Amino acid sequence: MAEKVLMKGNEALAEAAICAGCRHFFGYPITPQTELAAYMAKKMPKIGGTYLQAESELAAINMVLGASAAGVRAMTSSSSPGISLKTEGISYLAGCDLPALIINVQRGGPGLGGIQPSQSDYWQATKATGHGDFQILVFAPSTIQEMVDLVFLAFDLGDKYRMPAMILLDGMLGQMMEPVVLPEAGKTVVPDRPWAADGHKNKRPHNIINSLYLDPLKLEQTNIERFKRYEKIKGTEQRCEELHTEDADIIIVAYGASSRVCRNAVAAARAQGIKAGMIRPITLWPFPVDTIQKRLVSAKAFLTVEMSMGQMVDDVRLAVNGAKPVHFFGRTGGIIPSPPEVLEQIELINGGI
Amino acid sequence: MKIHPLTIICGHYGTGKTNLSLNLAVDTVKTGVPVTLVDLDIVNPYFRSSDYSRLLEEHNIKLIAPGSAGTTLDVPALSAEIYSVFEREGNVIFDVGGDGVGATVLGRFSSKFIAHGYEMLYVINHYRPLASQAEDTAALLAEIEATSRLRATGIVNNSHLMKDTTCQTIIDSLEYADETADRLGIPIKMTTVPKGLNGISNIPDLYPISIYVRTPWD
Numbered sequence: 001m002a003e004k005v006l007m008k009g010n011e012a013l014a015e016a017a018i019c020a021g022c023r024h025f026f027g028y029p030i031t032p033q034t035e036l037a038a039y040m041a042k043k044m045p046k047i048g049g050t051y052l053q054a055e056s057e058l059a060a061i062n063m064v065l066g067a068s069a070a071g072v073r074a075m076t077s078s079s080s081p082g083i084s085l086k087t088e089g090i091s092y093l094a095g096c097d098l099p100a101l102i103i104n105v106q107r108g109g110p111g112l113g114g115i116q117p118s119q120s121d122y123w124q125a126t127k128a129t130g131h132g133d134f135q136i137l138v139f140a141p142s143t144i145q146e147m148v149d150l151v152f153l154a155f156d157l158g159d160k161y162r163m164p165a166m167i168l169l170d171g172m173l174g175q176m177m178e179p180v181v182l183p184e185a186g187k188t189v190v191p192d193r194p195w196a197a198d199g200h201k202n203k204r205p206h207n208i209i210n211s212l213y214l215d216p217l218k219l220e221q222t223n224i225e226r227f228k229r230y231e232k233i234k235g236t237e238q239r240c241e242e243l244h245t246e247d248a249d250i251i252i253v254a255y256g257a258s259s260r261v262c263r264n265a266v267a268a269a270r271a272q273g274i275k276a277g278m279i280r281p282i283t284l285w286p287f288p289v290d291t292i293q294k295r296l297v298s299a300k301a302f303l304t305v306e307m308s309m310g311q312m313v314d315d316v317r318l319a320v321n322g323a324k325p326v327h328f329f330g331r332t333g334g335i336i337p338s339p340p341e342v343l344e345q346i347e348l349i350n351g352g353i
Numbered sequence: 354m355k356i357h358p359l360t361i362i363c364g365h366y367g368t369g370k371t372n373l374s375l376n377l378a379v380d381t382v383k384t385g386v387p388v389t390l391v392d393l394d395i396v397n398p399y400f401r402s403s404d405y406s407r408l409l410e411e412h413n414i415k416l417i418a419p420g421s422a423g424t425t426l427d428v429p430a431l432s433a434e435i436y437s438v439f440e441r442e443g444n445v446i447f448d449v450g451g452d453g454v455g456a457t458v459l460g461r462f463s464s465k466f467i468a469h470g471y472e473m474l475y476v477i478n479h480y481r482p483l484a485s486q487a488e489d490t491a492a493l494l495a496e497i498e499a500t501s502r503l504r505a506t507g508i509v510n511n512s513h514l515m516k517d518t519t520c521q522t523i524i525d526s527l528e529y530a531d532e533t534a535d536r537l538g539i540p541i542k543m544t545t546v547p548k549g550l551n552g553i554s555n556i557p558d559l560y561p562i563s564i565y566v567r568t569p570w571d
Contacts, residue, residue: 006480006514008367015482031398035366042483115398175399176568177367179480179514260570336569 004181009174010035010077012144012182013103013167014043016151017075019183021190022101023049024074026063028056031115032171033079033105057082061089061102068098069209071196073155077103079171080121081112083129090164091130095211097195097226099158101151102136102166105174108334116334117171117257122311125168126285133223135230137165137237138284140255144178150282152183157237159191161229168284170307172257172336233286240288241280244270245295248277250349253292253316254305255281257336262305265342274350284312292319300353303327305342307335354380354543354560357472358444361459362509363497364476365484366451369511371402372566373476373545374448378414379563387443389415392422393458395429396450400566408565431458439465453496463502474542475505477533479512479526487532494537507542508534509560520552527556 007015014036017025025044027037037053044051054060060076067074078086083104093100106121108114125138139154141147147167154165197207213219243266245251250269254262259280269276279295281288292302301324304313313328320326329345331337356377362370374390382388390409392402402409403422409415417434438445449456459466475497477490484490494505512526523546534541543560546553553559 004480004514004517005482005485006367006478007482011367011482039483171399172568175397177515179517182482257570260568264570339570 004179007180008177009144011039012147014039016148020152020155021188022073022075024067024072026052026060026076028060030079030082032174036077057085061086064100068100069197071193071198075101079105079107080109087130091132093164094134096209097162100164104168106170114334119307139167140284142259145180170257238286238288239282240291243278245277249275249300251299252278252303258305264339268343269346276346287315289319296323301325301349306330359471361447361473363449363456368476368478370476374446375565376562378446379412381444382412389445391447392418393447394450396455402448453500456497456501459501473505474507474509476509476511479529480514490533491536510544
């Protein structure tokens with residue numbers, strides 16, 4: 001099916017996962033993510049896959065762990081409060097070096113919060129998706145076509161590095177519709193998993209999948225090895241899009257839905273002669289530090305725009321490391337900043353540089 | 354575009370029911386007929402008729418929305434005011450949620466609709482993957498009719514690809530729409546075309562529509 005179709009973000013994520021060879025989905029409903037699970041419920045039985053609505057988020061993530069340990073592409077999806085419940089299982093996945101795809105369609109928080117879009121789980125996704133020393137890959141699409149593409153990448157890199165991957169979006173991207181081109185089904189090659197606990201058939205030793213270490217030195221050594229892998233990923237897997245950054249005085253850093261708003265604000269600023277540009281992180285972990293640092297000489301100021309009280313701005317400040325001022329503008333509670341609001345911030349900064 | 358005093362807009366998720374409902378409401382009120390728009394979508398959290406209350410106010414269109422509209426309350430509760438519309442002067446448009454699940458809410462009003470007479474327009478879009486063929490599209494209406502306990506009386510071919518819609522997009526959907534109409538045994542009441550898209554004229558009952566349902570950055 002190489003034709004253009006019209007899809008909701010949540011549906012596109014589900015269909016892309018199926019195209020990428022995922023046949024095992026375990027979930028639990030929550031707004032504004034439910035269409036993803038509903039799509040899986042409709043489609044999986046028709047293609048010999050498994051859709052299972054678990055009794056809770058905790059059960060769902062542990063089913064993902066079991067399926068992944070058995071060597072199949074497995075995924076789950078939820079929205080903010082549901083992801084909090086899944087964090088224990090995500091830590092176990094990381095501790096077992098298991099790949100899995102986790103989708104977070106963020107809503108307003110903390111607590112039960114609200115059902116409107118938000119980006120306030122950035123810290124959770126990139127710093128602490130559970131207890132212990134670990135990272136997961138985090139991808140941030142800004143269009144529905146990009147969601148489709150990143151589902152493939154997230155599965156592939158998760159397999160390559162044997163670690164969980166998250167696609168972090170927000171309710172607006174999950175609920176909105178856009179035309180997309182889906183990849184041809186059946187073209188995906190799911191790599192072999194010689195480490196999987198899928199039956200040794202008396203031909204190889206037992207594969208043991210475990211995150212419990214009785215020897216502290218062995219646990220330390222495992223963590224050190226894992227972090228060497230993380231360093232390699234930081235060196236090779238940073239991804240971002242640059243928009244008019246070559247000559248930009250003011251560089252916006254924004255991802256997901258915020259970046260859609262900022263794209264318009266950058267155009268409006270350029271129209272009135274302000275040299276504005278944007279760096280749009282596509283991977284949130286690894287964070288595109290290299291690109292930000294490349295622009296440190298020419299840029300005069302940075303402006304981070306988020307649907308949060310200011311979370312990604314920490315990573316921007318770390319990358320900028322005091323070399324240039326880093327400003328922040330955000331709306332929260334389910335409110336999306338408007339292009340004129342962002343333009344006003346650009347104008348304010350422009351008046352001071 | 355003259356519509357029935359009680360017009361129900363139903364269809365698959367994401368076919369453009371809300372945008373069509375808003376267009377019908379605005380165009381009907383412009384003919385001098387009072388219009389009430391009933392937001393019956395209690396299965397979708399975003400992009401509902403109630404989210405366009407300002408547009409409706411500007412055009413003096415009465416909106417009946419679920420009590421939770423405009424808040425983050427995710428509760429499928431209806432406004433009691435809905436019962437008043439059967440006695441109301443002017444035209445009433447019902448914007449129903451997607452699929453059979455969304456249409457369930459109509460079931461409780463089915464005897465009222467049958468008593469008063471109604472038009473139920475089934476909105477279709479060739480570019481929605483789960484209902485892109487006439488066979489799937491016809492099967493989906495059976496679900497809607499089962500839960501709503503009402504029968505569709507006509508089809509609106511609202512086939513589009515949002516910003517990527519061209520004349521060819523619409524032309525390529527005509528055969529699908531005809532086949533769907535044949536399978537269902539109901540007529541195509543209109544084929545929509547975005548205003549400003551010139552080059553299509555020889556299609557019967559062409560209905561030029563504005564795009565009201567947009568993202569915050571459009």
